[in-house]
Amino acid sequence: MNYLILSAILFTIGAVGVLVRRNAIVVFMCVELMLNATNLAFVSFSHQHGNLDGQIIAFFVMVVAAAEVVVGLAIIMAIFRSRRSSSVDDANLLKY
Amino acid sequence: MTGSAVLNTVAIGDIQAPHLEYGQLGPMLLVFGVAVLGVLVEALVGRGWRQFIQVPLTFAGLAGAFVWILVLGVKDKPLHVAAEGAVGVDAPTLFLQGTILVLALVSLLLIADRQNGAFTPQASALPGSDAEREGIASGTVQSELYPLMLFAVGGMMLFTAANDLLTMFVALEVMSLPLYIMCGLARRRRLLSQEAAVKYFLLGAFSSAFFLYGTALLYGYAGSVRLSDIATATGNNAGSEPLLLAGIALLSVGLLFKLGAVPFQAWKPDVYQGAPTPVTALMASCTLVAAVGATLRVFYVALENMSWDWRPMMWGVAILTMLVGAIIAITQTDLKRMLAYSSIAHAGFLLTGVIATSQAGLSGTLFYLAAYGFTTIGAFAVITMVRDAGGEAGHLSRWAGLGKRSPVVAGVFAFFLLAFAGIPLTSGFTGKFAVFKAAIDGGATPLVVVGVISSAIAAFFYLRVIVVMFFSEPAADGPAVVTTIPTAAAVALGATVTVVLGVLPQPMLDVAGQAASHLFVR
Amino acid sequence: MDLYIPIIVLGVLAFGFAGFSVVMGALSGPKRWNKAKLEAYECGIEPTPQPVGGGRFPVKYYLTAMLFIVFDIEIIFLYPWAVAFNRFAGWFGLIEMVLFIATVLVAYAYIWRRGGLEWD
Numbered sequence: 107m108n109y110l111i112l113s114a115i116l117f118t119i120g121a122v123g124v125l126v127r128r129n130a131i132v133v134f135m136c137v138e139l140m141l142n143a144t145n146l147a148f149v150s151f152s153h154q155h156g157n158l159d160g161q162i163i164a165f166f167v168m169v170v171a172a173a174e175v176v177v178g179l180a181i182i183m184a185i186f187r188s189r190r191s192s193s194v195d196d197a198n199l200l201k202y
Numbered sequence: 203m204t205g206s207a208v209l210n211t212v213a214i215g216d217i218q219a220p221h222l223e224y225g226q227l228g229p230m231l232l233v234f235g236v237a238v239l240g241v242l243v244e245a246l247v248g249r250g251w252r253q254f255i256q257v258p259l260t261f262a263g264l265a266g267a268f269v270w271i272l273v274l275g276v277k278d279k280p281l282h283v284a285a286e287g288a289v290g291v292d293a294p295t296l297f298l299q300g301t302i303l304v305l306a307l308v309s310l311l312l313i314a315d316r317q318n319g320a321f322t323p324q325a326s327a328l329p330g331s332d333a334e335r336e337g338i339a340s341g342t343v344q345s346e347l348y349p350l351m352l353f354a355v356g357g358m359m360l361f362t363a364a365n366d367l368l369t370m371f372v373a374l375e376v377m378s379l380p381l382y383i384m385c386g387l388a389r390r391r392r393l394l395s396q397e398a399a400v401k402y403f404l405l406g407a408f409s410s411a412f413f414l415y416g417t418a419l420l421y422g423y424a425g426s427v428r429l430s431d432i433a434t435a436t437g438n439n440a441g442s443e444p445l446l447l448a449g450i451a452l453l454s455v456g457l458l459f460k461l462g463a464v465p466f467q468a469w470k471p472d473v474y475q476g477a478p479t480p481v482t483a484l485m486a487s488c489t490l491v492a493a494v495g496a497t498l499r500v501f502y503v504a505l506e507n508m509s510w511d512w513r514p515m516m517w518g519v520a521i522l523t524m525l526v527g528a529i530i531a532i533t534q535t536d537l538k539r540m541l542a543y544s545s546i547a548h549a550g551f552l553l554t555g556v557i558a559t560s561q562a563g564l565s566g567t568l569f570y571l572a573a574y575g576f577t578t579i580g581a582f583a584v585i586t587m588v589r590d591a592g593g594e595a596g597h598l599s600r601w602a603g604l605g606k607r608s609p610v611v612a613g614v615f616a617f618f619l620l621a622f623a624g625i626p627l628t629s630g631f632t633g634k635f636a637v638f639k640a641a642i643d644g645g646a647t648p649l650v651v652v653g654v655i656s657s658a659i660a661a662f663f664y665l666r667v668i669v670v671m672f673f674s675e676p677a678a679d680g681p682a683v684v685t686t687i688p689t690a691a692a693v694a695l696g697a698t699v700t701v702v703l704g705v706l707p708q709p710m711l712d713v714a715g716q717a718a719s720h721l722f723v724r
Numbered sequence: 725m726d727l728y729i730p731i732i733v734l735g736v737l738a739f740g741f742a743g744f745s746v747v748m749g750a751l752s753g754p755k756r757w758n759k760a761k762l763e764a765y766e767c768g769i770e771p772t773p774q775p776v777g778g779g780r781f782p783v784k785y786y787l788t789a790m791l792f793i794v795f796d797i798e799i800i801f802l803y804p805w806a807v808a809f810n811r812f813a814g815w816f817g818l819i820e821m822v823l824f825i826a827t828v829l830v831a832y833a834y835i836w837r838r839g840g841l842e843w844d
């Protein structure tokens with residue numbers, strides 16, 4: 107149970123981080139924190155229910171998170187190289 | 203139960219090979235297989251040849267998968283659970299997958315049209331750099347586009363078929379990751395395009411984290427991620443209520459984000475405007491079909507016993523989506539952005555079909571998706587044809603007087619807009635009628651009233667575009683209409699289907715009705 | 725406790741080898757002192773003072789790091805497979821893993837042929 111509370115806290119920290127931080131990389135790290143919080147929840151639920159599904163799911167989540175990291179960093183690098191800034195506040199050409 | 207006991211229960215005996223129904227999984231395996239083959243082509247074939255191999259290969263893969271689906275649909279009454287329960291192969295799924303494949307084929311016409319020059323020759327080259335100019339001069343394209351598209355389409359097919367939440371999550375990512383990259387590949391207005399990619403990526407990753415946490419909570423509630431097990435658990439009232447409700451809420455956030463429903467619509471206008479128009483066409487049609495398909499399955503199968511709990515929330519979302527989409531669209535001056543808001547409003551109409559949770563609701567939604575997909579691809583195809591010196595002329599003022607200079611193109615575009623508005627004798631009318639009728643039968647009359655009001659508001663800004671095109675003087679340096687065969691074919695296909703489904707909708711309604719007759723497998 | 729004996733033996737061997745290498749290196753190696761040897765070790769390149777604001781990394785590092793992440797994380801599926809390898813009935817386990825590795829190899833072939841592994 108304590109693990110679930112920890113996971114909820116981590117998830118919330120990640121979600122708040124996404125909303126308040128400006129640097130795209132930091133925003134992205136907060137998303138990864140959310141995914142890892144989810145992994146913690148999966149593993150503790152797996153323990154609680156006594157089946158292995160949750161632990162297997164955690165593996166898949168890790169792989170998906172890695173793929174997301176690679177794609178995300180590539181996109182952030184591309185925009186950083188053409189703008190010299192990775193602040194999400196500077197990405198403001200598209201609006202209204 | 204302790205951890206070691208868990209391991210002991212599993213450690214008994216040999217691991218049996220899972221039973222995989224290759225025949226039923228074939229269409230998806232084919233698309234993914236061709237995508238991997240495409241990556242191999244990128245690795246081994248010289249630069250000049252890649253495009254010539256990739257385009258036919260992609261066409262063949264998509265068309266082959268579509269034929270396979272037709273065979274599966276005709277041969278037997280499809281109502282199976284395949285791959286040890288991970289994938290559901292049933293009639294609505296096959297209908298949605300077939301729709302996705304056909305729409306992807308039409309979008310491929312736009313993507314493969316090299317003359318419209320929508321894509322950057324080298325994504326890694328800086329905008330305005332020598333490397334970029336060199337690439338444009340040599341006429342090469344970033345041909346990784348085609349495998350990426352195939353992976354995205356494969357992910358969409360799996361997304362609609364996923365019968366457990368883990369498969370659904372993996373499919374969601376397989377579908378989204380290539381799309382994030384494809385958004386950033388525009389040749390002109392590179393900064394806009396890259397900005398769209400970053401926004402789409404960050405918001406998409408954010409929403410998929412919500413989806414995953416919802417999955418975790420539902421797993422905690424039901425002890426399984428299978429949709430049918432979750433349904434059973436909710437029926438027995440097993441587990442803790444807060445866990446279930448929080449899980450449903452978080453899961454819905456992820457799904458509604460992909461649909462572009464208010465209040466998770468913020469990405470849609472930016473991404474649709476910034477992405478290369480052929481990619482926008484793919485997203486506006488195929489991704490929407492996939493997202494609606496997955497939403498349908500989750501709400502029809504896993505959460506059917508909970509409809510008293512989620513229905514008020516979904517009512518609110520649907521009403522907001524229909525109204526906000528239509529109202530904000532009025533102030534738009536960029537055509538792609540306007541169509542994005544129109545797509546948000548259409549997502550709201552589709553949600554009324556989801557809320558109905560009936561056979562009629564399902565068949566209406568299926569028909570609506572097919573009809574809307576063709577119309578929207580046609581509309582975006584027309585946008586790629588109207589060009590300035592700097593690429594597509596996206597601003598509404600540039601379209602002034604287009605009806606006088608090229609009446610056919612303007613006429614077809616006006617027809618698409620009327621279909622969006624839902625004027626009779628277009629497919630838009632039939633689709634809306636089917637969905638709204640199902641909603642009224644399901645007791646959601648207020649929703650339908652809001653839907654009709656929203657359609658009326660939407661008709662206003664569609665008509666404004668038509669007025670600008672036909673009743674204002676063309677500017678001296680107005681945009682030229684560039685017609686190429688693939689793009690023209692896409693427009694013609696879109697227009698034909700829009701007419702046929704408007705004038706003679708019965709055959710297609712029958713197909714959708716039959717597909718929906720047994721609802722989803724569980 | 726019997727379960728842990730191999731691990732303990734392995735640990736002792738590892739520590740023993742490490743200690744042996746350090747001691748032997750100190751005893752048998754030639755000793756020539758110069759200034760460069762006393763500086764901080766940075767992968768063999770000459771250390772540069774910390775630039776203002778943290779400085780920038782060459783973009784090469786980023787590409788290598790990302791490729792490493794992708795290929796490294798694929799291993800995660802190999803571990804449970806390897807642990808359970810002798811319990812698979814029939815050829816299924818082997819064939820599936822060969823297919824999986826082949827797919828990863830396709831990605832590797834792409835990176836290799838398109839110059840993703842070239843350092844300069």
